[in-house]
Amino acid sequence: MTGGGLGLEEARAHLASQPFSVLLGARLVAFTPEQTVLEIDSRPDLLQQNGYLHGGLLAYAADNALTYAAGTALGPAVLTGGVTIEYLRPGRGRTLRATARVVHAGRRRAVCACDLEMIADDGSSRLCAVAQGTVLAVDGSR
Incomplete structure (x- = not known):
């Protein structure tokens, strides 16, 4: 289990609770x-x-993937502190895939990196953007 006890199914349920997602x-x-x-x-x-694909969609995907990655280190009560994204080429293909990982985590903050790729119909992938973000653990009582 990861993210303060959350596994993949619990994380999927959390994502499903986000109307925009x-x-x-x-x-x-x-x-x-x-x-x-x-x-x-x-x-x-x-x-x-x-x-x-609209650049705002890529930014959304990076933000959410970064935040979920940070949640594996900080637990589920997290918020994005900041994100930067560099668009490398247009997003063309069947599926956008955002792959994020924790670069460094402390007790209250994690820095994460994300690669955004477009997956073609033949299954090949092409990097279209990279992102980095800071995610903060939050006190649920605030």
């Missing part, structure tokens, strides 16, 4: 101390005017 069709496919993987299938309503 449900709207986007986000799903957790891995939730371990080594890596957290979040996927979103491409669809027409998630594209920008040139036919690529």
Whole structure:
């Protein structure tokens, strides 16, 4: 078990409790101390005017994957403190995959990194963005 006792099924239930994540069709496919993987299938309503996945979707995926990764070290009561993202190439493909890992964790803060790839119909992947974020443990009483 990870994330203060949360396993993959509990983390999936947590994600399913987020209306925006449900709207986007986000799903957790891995939730371990080594890596957290979040996927979103491409669809027409998630594209920008040139036919690529909207950059805001990539930023969302990075933010959520980073936060879930941090949760494996800090527990489930966490909030994003900040995220930076570098877009490398347009997001084209079948599925966006955000793979995050903890770089460093203390008692109240974790720094995480995330690779964002597009998965093609043939299963090949292509890196389209990288992100880094700081996630903070929060006191649930505030």
